[in-house]
């Protein structure tokens with residue numbers, strides 16, 4: 001408390017002396033004798049801890065000094081005690097309203113003055129402590145608030161980073177999902193293509209298998225035909241030789257019979273009559289006339305069988321890979337012989353053969369082509385029709401034309417008739433391989449096969465094969 005400084009403001013020397021006497025030993029005392037001096041001291045470098053302020057002074061009075069000190073932030077907190085000769089309650093009220101902490105009327109006893117000064121200094125000390133405490137707490141709070149703000153900002157930044165991260169992740173997930181979907185689509189497209197390719201391959205293989213079966217069937221039919229032809233050939237030879245012998249024997253027999261008849265002229269009439277009856281009843285006259293006709297018809301039949309056998313051998317007896325100089329007319333005749341029965345059943349055949357130089361080919365296969373065309377022509381005819389087969393020699397080509405007066409081929413299917421398995425026949429009636437196989441055979445021989453057709457009028461197939469140079 002000794003260190004507390006008190007500014008005494010009073011123009012009256014006696015009052016100053018009394019106050020210094022009461023307080024001088026306990027506090028450090030500074031004196032101002034007017035208002036202006038008091039303001040200068042109070043607002044100087046070291047502000048007093050308490051001011052004892054007189055009211056009535058020359059110049060600025062105590063109330064005005066109080067007003068100015070309270071208006072200045074540096075001095076506003078200094079406790080001011082008015083100590084004055086005024087004792088009216090209006091002055092006291094005014095002084096307290098202006099911000100003074102106490103109002104003491106003179107004269108005042110030393111102990112009372114010291115007690116009131118101490119109390120106010122104590123109050124100020126507490127208030128100062130409280131204020132510094134408040135400052136400290138406020139500073140701490142500010143620090144905490146700042147730390148909180150920083151923490152908040154950091155959290156915000158982390159939150160934003162997290163959000164960015166999440167957005168990036170979502171973007172990445174979206175991108176990957178899109179990529180995956182594209183990959184998946186590409187995979188399923190590839191899968192579909194593969195399935196299509198597999199289906200195409202399976203179909204091709206099936207077609208190849210059926211083609212092979214068809215060709216094997218044809219080959220085995222050919223072998224069978226060759227075998228049958230061979231078997232028939234021998235008996236046919238001795239049948240024909242026997243028939244020739246029979247013819248000669250019959251001639252001799254008839255010659256002998258004539259001689260007997262002549263010799264009978266010398267026999268008795270009864271014997272001649274009996275023999276004439278027997279001759280008549282056995283119809284020997286007719287037999288003698290008919291026997292040569294029978295033998296010649298049989299020979300003719302046997303000759304036809306021999307020709308068929310020969311054609312069959314021609315048709316089927318040659319190895320598939322054999323390419324030989326061949327007369328196309330020969331192939332045509334051979335194929336017609338085989339199909340003759342079927343042709344005769346539905347059509348009249350017109351055949352016109354020209355001279356053609358030999359063609360290098362596999363005759364068995366060319367026979368097969370012409371047979372297929374003839375068979376198709378037969379199948380195309382309803383009722384009775386006509387089939388014309390011509391051969392021609394034009395430039396370097398040997399040509400075979402098969403024309404029928406059948407139902408014709410509609411333009412919308414004509415482009416498909418050479419496709420394997422294309423058929424308009426009922427299920428089980430045709431394989432649809434006839435033209436496809438024929439096409440392949442002709443192509444293999446360096447030739448061409450073409451078709452023209454008119455519905456209701458007929459169809460013409462032309463096979464062109466290069467003649468040997």
Ligand SMILES: Nc1ncnc2c1ncn2[C@@H]1O[C@H](COP(=O)(O)OP(=O)(O)OP(=O)(O)O)[C@@H](O)[C@H]1O
Pocket residue numbers: 372376377380404406407408409417418422423424425429430431432433434435436459
């Ligand atoms: N001369 C023709 N007149 C009318 N249509 C024909 C004639 N030739 C072929 N076609 C048509 O072409 C199709 C295919 O002929 P292709 O010879 O290949 O097979 P297919 O005769 O049906 O059967 P397959 O020959 O196995 O018995 C026939 O089904 C028929 O519709």
Ligand SMILES: [Mg+2]
Pocket residue numbers: 372375376430434435
């Ligand atoms: Mg056919």
